[in-house]
Amino acid sequence: MKPAPFDYIAPESVEEALAVLAEAGEDARILAGGQTLSPMLNMRLVEPAVLIDISRLPALDYIRRKNGHIEIGAAATQNALENWPELAAQAPLLAQALPHIGHFQTRNRGTVCGSLAFADPSAELPLCLALLGGEVVLQSASRQRVVKAADFQLGMLSTAREADEIISAARFPVAEAGAGYGFAEMALRHGDFALAAIAVKAGKTGVRIAIGGVADRPMVRNFPAGIEGAALDDALNDLAWDLAAADDPHATARYRRELVRRLGRKTVEEAKSCRV
Amino acid sequence: MPRLKAGEKSRISFKLNGRKVSGDAEPRLLLADFLRHEIGATGTHVGCEHGVCGACTVRLDGVAIRSCLTLAVQANGRRVDTVEGLAEEDGTLSRLQAAFRRNHALQCGFCTPGILMSLEDFLARGGEPDEGEIREMLSGHLCRCTGYSGMVRAVLEIVEEMHEEQNA
Amino acid sequence: MLGTENQTNYIGKAVERIEDAALLSGQGRFIDDLPTAPGTGHAAILRSPHAHADISAIDTSRAEALAGVHAVVTGKDAELWSEPFLVGVRQPMQHWCIATERVRYVGEPVAIVVAESRYIAEDALALIEVEYQTLPAVVEVMAAMAADAPILHSDVGSNLVNERQFNYGNPETAFADATHVVRASVRYPRNSCTPMECFGLVAEYLAAEQSYDVLANFQGPYALHPVMARALKVPGSRLRLRTPADSGGSFGVKQAIFPYIVAMALAARKARRPVKWVEDRLEHLVAANSATGRISNISAAVAADGVIEALELEQIEDCGAYLRAPEPASLYRMHGILTGAYNIPHLAVTNRIVLTNRTPSGLNRGFGGPQVYFALERLMQRIAIELNLDPLDVIRRNLVPAASMPYRAAAGAVLDSGDYQACVSRALKDGGLAELEARRDAARAAGRHYGIGFAAAVEPSISNMGYITTVMTPEERRRAGPKDGAVSTASIAVDPLGAVIVTADSIPQGQGHRTVAAQVAAEALGLRPEQITVNLEHDTQKDGWSIAAGNYSSRFAGAVAGTVHIAATRLAKRLAEIAAPQLNATPEDIVFSGGRLFARDNPDNSLSFGRVAGAGHWSPSSLPENMVPGMRETASWSPDQLVAPGEDDRINGSAAYGFIFDFCGVEIDADTGQVRIDKYVTMHDAGRRLNPALVDGQIRGAFAHAVGAALYEELAYGEDGSFLAGTFADYLVPTACEIPEPLILHHDSNTEATPLGAKGMAEGNCMSTPVCLANAVADALSLDEIALPMTPSHVTEHLHGAERPPSTDRSEAPAQTLPGKGRGLTGSGASLVPAPPGQVWQMLLDPDTLAAIIPGCESMERLGENAYRAVAVIRIGPIRGRFKAVIQLSDLDAPHALTLSGSATGPLGSGAGSGRVTLLADEKGTRISYEYSAEIGGKVAAVGGRMIDGAARILIAEFFKRFAAVAGGTAGETVSLWQRVARLLGLAR
CATH class of the missing domain: 3.30.530.20 (START domain)
Structure with a gap:
């Protein structure tokens, strides 16, 4: 299980990285933390002509507050975000979700933007981005554009990123005053991909829920602020059916729907209870 | 840094356990393979090559990472620490190593080097992890021999010792 | 003297392991750590993507033309230089080391590339063109036995390759007269112990001597050595098989490296250079080895009080695509002890061996035991429920009484020792069953799903080399000649300076054999364990071995350590004879202690161990009359009680039988269906424990494997035979978060079955724990049947009732999903x-x-x-x-x-x-x-x-x-x- 041959370049600037990418396009892959890409290289599921390693570009290695967002550069690791001192206050949802991503050892290297780029339907960070209505900054040699979460992840492993773009940053809105957040996931073992993951924001004007691991991308739905009891169960039940769950070797579609109903309800209640 | 061409070897140097080492690697060579087969540091083992089992864990600039998901070229000019660097020069086992032996925390010992390197990073970050946190950290490793109880006990002992030292 | 006193210095003590210092500091010597000869080629294997297909053409030309490629090997080379492997039943089936005309499971080797590096070898794999004509595949045993099933081996004409029926006592009458008949049907899934180190080997062909030299992390049994030598068409002496000092676990699995030893020996011959192959994890999961899948239909004739008069057992075994040696041993290892820990006089058995388009089965920790006990102990619970009895009472009323030891079981096992009732009583008391019941009652009162499970099991160790012949009829056995016994070999030598070296045929896989062998030798010679050098690397051309050599059937403590003891005791006797005249004492009075020899009543007048032993080297003439010179003793031991199956098909399959009694409490999350093990108690009688710390380590390890088998692990296949668990993200090995700490209890009996009184104990929890957990889950949810692994998705099928439909006024119709059929x-x-x-x-x-x-x-x-x-x-x-x-x-x-x-x-x-x-x-x-x-x-x-x-x-x-x-x-x-x-x-x- 060894990678096929490729060229390797560790550019010294973002500009240089984008120039190489502009030239190589589809034949290039961006290497950041490598926690998803490297296994695929080892298994030869991916055979790029060139790897562009942005993991050590200082210009991309940052976490900062900016315009009501937490902006996370492409080289910032999940571990760095986990240890960001303001995390619990500014992004309680991320603080809850991060420990579920892989393991200590993989978060040490895996990046926040890399997780978004791969667009795994079960991954936690795309789920959080979708729930919070965050955005992704896409940069190419000739342009920069900002794409909303809802327009970014298009389906199973596919995103709106063009071949000449890198995700230079992700922006997660900071916690809304008065809103409560909840996160729950069911994985077979600690650190596994979620059979279903649920993120909830209970705000003043509504309850917003996002489900990962069931459909081909995180699915978001808005419920009325006061939803509870049978109405909540009804809404979750319809949501569960709408996700078009499929069987796989680890769980049946029906099981995933039950998780949406049951964990969904618990998570909504949890989010409501921590509304301040 | 120039573009390294597929199939062409370049010189890679880094500090391994405090000593400079170098060897030749083509871009695709995994750090685990470079350590083992170019440098001859065979203490780091390869168990899955897809980042799940943790046997190949080493410290890169102090941080525990999978050496099967890292390219040798990525370690160039940096600091790599492996299991070979844990004991004293005269072979005296480190506190962590000794706790592993005392608690029968290993059997075949194949997964152990990676676990030790993870723990070195984990324990260096301070705090007083409880059993749940220790198990969570260890869940980044697979061991088929021990059922993990010996290593959990060993780490709890170390944490307790560190706690007593801080209070002393 | 000679370690026979009750007081010991080292045997029975939790001595720290002598293996650990090297393993903890990166100085292990595993197969892939060892130096190789200059020019050694590296192999990669092209494997079948199809479960069943004819190979119509293979074009290796582009691969051979790639720079750095030394050779490409295919089935043609196998046909030229080798033969198919011997098969354990008489059927016209051919199993070659590389597929020749047809592939029968996903992952079957089709070609081998030898190149300068593994990287280049894998590059070349992509350049090999294979044309397949795909055939229908069959993966379930019942479907494989159907009249219209695709046939794997055309010449056999059926996938049912062997069927035998056995009657012990008079089961028909017992069932006819029974007050109650209770039945259970269970299915044991395919899983594997997946050692952290995969297979690895370096093979060389010595053309001048027409012989092969292979260094491999093979674990035995060495009964496979003749199988390999025959396949390579050389005398056994010309297949030199060596093993490295360290192996990264095996649990039986590394038995199955043997076809690759043959394949890579051929590759080395074709490439004209040594060839190294290290299996990767994907290869390992898809094609290395698997426990047999088994369907068991079991029924008991039971009296009103729960006493079982007779058992009837039908076992249908999924051995995969080939009956790879030593299969069908999985089915016959337990044959003599199918009645478990119970006194059941009448037994009827039907065994069917079926081939399917899955990876061939083989050794896996517990080997046959998990399958048997999953049926038997599920049945015990069913008896209690159907007769409205306490499950503990049903177990206790049927246990073999201590007074009956040694007890001859219906199918021939001779239970050597043990007081099962006492074990159970102590376990219930020391393990706190009463408290557990209170927890259960409280949980249930609060509306939670909580259950308690029990399991009792007899754990066999030291396999009879003849048990596998139970698959043959008595007539076939007469023609084939007797097979029985279990030979162990160990040597102990003292060098001219008095240093002691022990060698043996145990082929350790990480358990700490060197430590225990050192304890045993030190005990006999009055030395400290660290003064004993134990080298358990093995070389078939130079070390003692027989077909039973290897690391399996928990043979180390009972057989190998016992044989080390015999060798050390003989050496001590010789040293005592040398020393006695110099100390004015009789040999019987000589005491070995602290590196010195002295007469029991005169410790002040002593001789150093080195000086006495050195005489064998420096001055043979001074040795007592008739004593052979040199200072080496080699002992071989085989248990007398292991004889060939009789005309009545009774077989005592193992030399010693330990006992396990487990109980546990589990709680099931009402929302997610996750099974949480609240408490697990496991009581063991493993005879004399040579090193209690290592014994508990083995128990914990087996328990962890068993939790995996019960709750997480399955080598999953699609209906079309596609393999679905190729990574450690798909084959779910439990981590530190999933394995709780079991409470381990001991109740050691004395046995004369082995030289030191030790019995095996490293497999038992793989037999008892899956079914104990299943019984607890069944108890929690009031289930009649339960399948392994008990994943949340499976468990909730019994938990959540009928599914709520979508609301009717929705704008869109619900998405259609169909039941899972693998990749269908x-x-x-x-x-x-x-x-x-x-x-x-x-x-x-x-x-x-x-x-x-x-x-x-x-x-x-x-x-x-x-x-x-x-x-x-x-x-x-x-x-x-x-x-x-x-x-x-x-x-x-x-x-x-x-x-x-x-x-x-x-x-x-x-x-x-x-x-x-x-x-x-x-x-x-x-x-x-x-x-x-x-x-x-x-x-x-x-x-x-x-x-x-x-x-x-x-x-x-x-x-x-x-x-x-x-x-x-x-x-x-x-x-x-x-x-x-x-x-x-x-x-x-």
Whole structure:
């Protein structure tokens, strides 16, 4: 299980990285933390002509507050975000979700933007981005554009990123005053991909829920602020059916729907209870 | 840094356990393979090559990472620490190593080097992890021999010792 | 003297391991750590992506032409230089080390590349072209026995390759007279112990001597050495097999490296250089080894008080694609002890061995025991429930009484020792059953799902080399000659300076054999364990061994350590004879202590151990009369009680039998169905414990394996034989978060079955724990039946009742999902195109249209009428792969319907599918509707199980989307159909 041959370049600037990418396009892959890409290289599921390693570009290695967002550069690791001192206050949802991503050892290297780029339907960070209505900054040699979460992840492993773009940053809105957040996931073992993951924001004007691991991308739905009891169960039940769950070797579609109903309800209640 | 061409070897140097080492690697060579087969540091083992089992864990600039998901070229000019660097020069086992032996925390010992390197990073970050946190950290490793109880006990002992030292 | 006193210095003590210092500091000597000769080639294996296919052609020319490639080996080379492996039953089946004409499981080796590096060898694999004619596959044993099943081995004519029936006592009468008959049917899944180190070897062909020299992390049994030598067509002496000092676990699994030893020996011969092969994890999971899957139908004739009069057992064994030696041993290891820990006089058994398109089965910790006890102990619970008795009472009323020891079981096992009732009583008391029951009652009162399970098991150790012949009829056995016994060999030597070296045939896999052997030798010689050097690397040309050598059937403590003891005791006796005259004492009075020898009543007058032992080297003339010179003792031991199966088919399959009694409490999360082990108690009688710390370590390890088997692990297959668990993200080995700490209790009995009184104990929890947990889950949820692994998804099938339907006033219909059938994908869809059916029909039959709608089509050529060959690059997210596809249109019903079918293969795997396309005239044009089914196999299925269905759906949807677009675009589209086709073709070209 060894990678096929490729060229390797560790550019010294973002500009240089984008120039190489502009030239190589589809034949290039961006290497950041490598926690998803490297296994695929080892298994030869991916055979790029060139790897562009942005993991050590200082210009991309940052976490900062900016315009009501937490902006996370492409080289910032999940571990760095986990240890960001303001995390619990500014992004309680991320603080809850991060420990579920892989393991200590993989978060040490895996990046926040890399997780978004791969667009795994079960991954936690795309789920959080979708729930919070965050955005992704896409940069190419000739342009920069900002794409909303809802327009970014298009389906199973596919995103709106063009071949000449890198995700230079992700922006997660900071916690809304008065809103409560909840996160729950069911994985077979600690650190596994979620059979279903649920993120909830209970705000003043509504309850917003996002489900990962069931459909081909995180699915978001808005419920009325006061939803509870049978109405909540009804809404979750319809949501569960709408996700078009499929069987796989680890769980049946029906099981995933039950998780949406049951964990969904618990998570909504949890989010409501921590509304301040 | 120039573009390294597929199939062409370049010189890679880094500090391994405090000593400079170098060897030749083509871009695709995994750090685990470079350590083992170019440098001859065979203490780091390869168990899955897809980042799940943790046997190949080493410290890169102090941080525990999978050496099967890292390219040798990525370690160039940096600091790599492996299991070979844990004991004293005269072979005296480190506190962590000794706790592993005392608690029968290993059997075949194949997964152990990676676990030790993870723990070195984990324990260096301070705090007083409880059993749940220790198990969570260890869940980044697979061991088929021990059922993990010996290593959990060993780490709890170390944490307790560190706690007593801080209070002393 | 000689360690026979009750007081010991080292035996029975928790001595720290002598292995650990090296292993903890990166100085282990595992196979891939060892130096290799200059020029050694590195091998990679091309494996079948198909579960069942004929190989019509292999073209290795491009691979051979790649720079750095030394040789490519195929089945042709195997036919030239080797023979098929011997098979344990008389059937015309051929199992070669590399597939010759047909592949029968996903992952079967088809070609081997030897190159300068593993990286280049893998590059070359992608250049080998294999043409397969796929055949229907069969993966379930019941389907495999059906009259119309695809046959794996044509010459056998059936997948049922052996069937035997046994009657012990008078089961028919017992069942006819029974007050109650209680039945259970269970299925044990395929799983594997997956050691952290995979297979590894270095093979060399010594042309001048026409012999092979292989260093491999093989674990035995060495009964496989003759199998390998015969396959290589050399005398055993010309297959030198060596093992490295360290092995990264095995648990039985590394038995199955032996076909690769033969294959790589051939590769070395062809490449004319040593060849190294290190199996990777994907190879390991897909093709290394598996426990047998088994269906068991068990019934008991029971009296009203729960006493069992008779058992009837039908076992249907899934051995996979080949009956690979030592199979069908999984089925017969437990044969003599099918009645478990119970006194059941009458027994009827039917055993069926079935082949399926799965990886061949083999040794895995517990070997046959997990399957047997899953049936037997589930039955015990069913008896209690159906007769309204306490499950503990049912167990206790049937246990073999202590007074009956040694006890001859119905099928022939001779239980050597033990007080099972006492073990149970102590376990219940010391393990706190009363408290556990209170926890259960409180949980249930609060509406939670809590259950308690029990299991009792007899754990066999030190296998009788003859048990496997129980598969033969007495008549066949008479012709074949007797097979029995279990020989162990150990040597102890003292060097001229008095240093002691022990060697033995235990082939350790990480358990700490060196430590225990040092304890045993130190005890006998009055030395400290660290003064004993133990080297357990093994060399078939130089070390003592017999067919029973190796690390399996828990033979170390009972057999090998016992043999070390015999050798050390003999050496001590000689040393005592040398020392006695010098100390004015008789040999019997000599005491060994602290590195010195002295007479029991005169410790002040002593001789150093080194000086006494050195005489054997420095001054043979001073040795007592008739004593042989030199200072080496080699002992071989075989248990007398292990005789061949009798005319009555009774077999004592093992030399010693330990006892286990487990109970546990589990709670099941009402929402997620997750099983949480609240408490687990395991009581063991393993005879004398030579090193209690290592004993508990083995118990914990077996328990962890068992928790995995019970709750997480399965080598999953699709209905088409595709393999679905190729990574450690798919094959779920429990981590530190999933394994609780069991409470381990001991109640040691004395046994004379082994030299030191030790019995095996390293497999027992693999036998007792899965069923104990299953009984607890069944208790919690009041289930009659329960399947392994008890994943949350399975468990909730019993927990959540009927599913709530979607609300009726919803705008969209609920998505259709069909029950999981591995990689069997089905789906349907429809689209409307603004063209009449006749025009759409013509387009469908036009190859240019087809080329335009196949995603990523690079080229297409016509093979025949409505049949095409295409090359397409398929991409899903970052994944990209080139596939060769064959596409066919059939069942044409112009202009109404046709079937579109195809298959594709490439380095990433294979896919096949068909769809029925129907055209219906509509006022706006044509309504095209389609229903499809597809199957995906090979690498993508094995490593991408979680996402591959979704990815395939994307591709299929893409195909029909393109078709709709080609056929008419959207209603407002002004571009003509043909312009659009041309544009797409332009893009495609």
